[in-house]
Amino acid sequence: MAEISPDKRVDIRGLVCPYTFVKAKLAIESMETGQILEILLDYDEAAKSIPKSMEAHGQQVLKVAKINDTDWVLLIRKAKE
Amino acid sequence: MGFAYQKGEGIVDFTEDQILRYSRHIILPEVGGKGQAKIAGARVVIVGAGGLGCPVGYYLTAAGVGTLALIDDDTVELSNLQRQIAHSVDTIGMPKVESAKKTFNALNPDVTIVPVKVRISKDNILDLIRDYDIVVDGSDNFPTRYLINDACVMSGKPLVSGAILRFEGQVTTLIPGSGPCYRCLFEEPPPPGLVPSCQEAGVLGVLPGVIGGLQAAEVLKLILGKGEVLKGELLIYDALRTTFRKVKVPKNPSCPVCGENPSIKELIDYNEGYCAPQ
Numbered sequence: 001m002a003e004i005s006p007d008k009r010v011d012i013r014g015l016v017c018p019y020t021f022v023k024a025k026l027a028i029e030s031m032e033t034g035q036i037l038e039i040l041l042d043y044d045e046a047a048k049s050i051p052k053s054m055e056a057h058g059q060q061v062l063k064v065a066k067i068n069d070t071d072w073v074l075l076i077r078k079a080k081e
Numbered sequence: 082m083g084f085a086y087q088k089g090e091g092i093v094d095f096t097e098d099q100i101l102r103y104s105r106h107i108i109l110p111e112v113g114g115k116g117q118a119k120i121a122g123a124r125v126v127i128v129g130a131g132g133l134g135c136p137v138g139y140y141l142t143a144a145g146v147g148t149l150a151l152i153d154d155d156t157v158e159l160s161n162l163q164r165q166i167a168h169s170v171d172t173i174g175m176p177k178v179e180s181a182k183k184t185f186n187a188l189n190p191d192v193t194i195v196p197v198k199v200r201i202s203k204d205n206i207l208d209l210i211r212d213y214d215i216v217v218d219g220s221d222n223f224p225t226r227y228l229i230n231d232a233c234v235m236s237g238k239p240l241v242s243g244a245i246l247r248f249e250g251q252v253t254t255l256i257p258g259s260g261p262c263y264r265c266l267f268e269e270p271p272p273p274g275l276v277p278s279c280q281e282a283g284v285l286g287v288l289p290g291v292i293g294g295l296q297a298a299e300v301l302k303l304i305l306g307k308g309e310v311l312k313g314e315l316l317i318y319d320a321l322r323t324t325f326r327k328v329k330v331p332k333n334p335s336c337p338v339c340g341e342n343p344s345i346k347e348l349i350d351y352n353e354g355y356c357a358p359q
Contacts (some may be wrong), residue, residue, distance in 0.1 A: 022104045026095070026114045057110055 004062060004075055006038035007031060013042040013071065020046035021053050024076070028059060031078050036062065039074040047072040099191065103145055111307040117145065121191070123304045126150040126213040128201055128229055130177035132284065133219030133243045135167035136293030137300070142185040142192045144301060149185070150195040151178045152209060164286040201225060203348035206232040215303055217296055218242040223270035224351040230255065230263035231348055234339045241299045243292045248285050248320040250292035253311050253330065254299045257339065260312040265333035265340075270351050285320055292318065 010027045012020050024039050031037060041047065051061040051074060058080035065073050095103070095114065106112045106120075123146050127134045130153040141149055157168040157180050165177075172180035178196035185194050199205060201220075206228060210216050216238050218229045226242070233240040233255065240255040242263060255262050295316065302308045315328045338345045 018104060018108055019101070022100060022107050025107060026100065029114045 004036060006075060007035035009038045009040065011040045012046075013040060015041070015046075016043050017046055017049060021050055024050050024054070024074075025057070028054070028076060028078050033078050033081055035078050037076045037078065039076065041072050041074070042070045044072075047074070050074060051076075099145075102189070102191075106144070112305060116305045116307070119304055119306075120145050120301065121147045123215070124148040124150075124213045125215045125217060125300055126152065126210050127217040127219055128152050128225065129219035129221065130165075130167070130181045131155070131161065131219065131221060132164045132245060132289030133293045133296065134177075134217075135165045135181060136290050137217050137219055137243075137297045138181055138185055139167055139188070140294060140297035141300060142189045142194070144297070145189060145191055146300075146304070148193045148195060148213075150197055150209075150213060151181055152197040152199065152201055153177045154198055154200040164284065164289050166290070201228065203228060203350045206348065207236060210236060210238055213238070215300055216240045217300060219293070219296070226263065227270050227351060228348060231338050231345060233257060234262050235348070239303055241296045241303070243289075243296045245284055245288045245292050247282050248288065250288050250318045250320075251315055252292055252295045252299065252318075253315045254303070256310075256312050261330050261332040262336060262339040264338045264345075265336045266315065266330050268337055288318075288320055291320070 008027060008031055010023060012023045015023060020041055020043055028037050039050065047064060051064055054061055054076050060077040060079045061074070062077055063073065063075035067073050100107070103117045106117050107114055125141060125146050127138055127149065130138065130151045134151060134153065138149060138151060155177050157172050157175050157177055159173055161168055167181040167184040168177065172183065176198045178198050182194040182196045185192060197209060201209065210232060216229060216233050218226060218240060220226055220229065229240065234257050237257045242253050242255060244251045299310050302310050313330055313332070315330050317326050317328065334341050337343060
């Protein structure tokens with residue numbers, strides 16, 4: 001599968017819930033429908049809760065991956081305004 | 082990391098502190114950053130800085146409403162403090178609008194509080210509400226209630242009306258054009274002799290908190306354009322029985338102010354014989 005290139009990146013390492021989601025949500029709101037957001041985070045709980053909340057808000061989760069001992073990368077496609 | 086949103090005609094950039102302060106709003110799907118920016122761009126005027134005006138103003142300040150005007154010509158007295166939660170022992174003797182401004186500024190410096198220490202009348206009301214999007218009635222007497230209603234109908238402003246007495250409170254949201262106005266419900270103010278003043282009747286101190294909280298929620302829904310407001314409905318809260326009931330209020334086609342052939346075309350000051358409770 002070809003690498004997906006995000007339209008926007010946010011680094012929310014160091015943040016805990018609910019600010020992880022607050023930042024992720026503000027980022028997705030500022031984008032156009034169809035664009036892809038990459039989120040870099042290090043709070044394990046948020047790696048589960050952000051995808052769940054994004055889906056509940058109608059957005060599409062493309063990828064949830066742990067990239068090293070501490071960090072996660074999420075890819076979210078903005079599907080809904 | 083900056084996020085820019087439309088606020089009125091300009092752009093609002095939330096600071097990190099604002100993102101923290103409003104995070105519980107931003108999380109809500111019905112609000113988000115865009116809704117919070119609408120709140121930050123809103124201009125609301127509250128008539129009365131007493132029992133109802135205090136909680137309405139307090140919560141709208143906490144919510145980050147951009148500009149909040151408070152109109153009241155009264156000063157703080159000890160007997161107010163049982164229910165008027167924006168005032169304190171330290172502000173007794175101070176104009177209520179200044180006392181409330183001090184409290185609200187301490188809660189949220191983002192909000193511009195405009196204190197207006199005047200008695201509202203037919204000669205000044207249209208100028209006082211002109212620059213605002215939404216009017217809140219937190220007054221304690223019928224002459225003012227009818228004056229605000231008529232002025233809102235004439236200037237096309239949405240009005241969130243609240244009233245309290247003893248253990249019972251009422252809330253309704255009046256949208257000129259599409260919904261009824263206060264005169265569709267009661268055409269004329271009751272004669273002065275029949276009206277129990279607050280002084281005679283008393284009021285449970287927490288009652289304005291409940292009713293003012295409901296009014297603040299109506300204002301936020303109007304700003305956000307979400308949910309359903311109490312248009313064409315009067316919500317009645319009975320604190321003794323702990324009941325809420327809704328009464329339908331139809332638009333009256335022969336209403337003297339918002340009907341098809343209105344007979345009231347100018348504002349009226351019904352001053353005679355009404356007492357002004359402290």
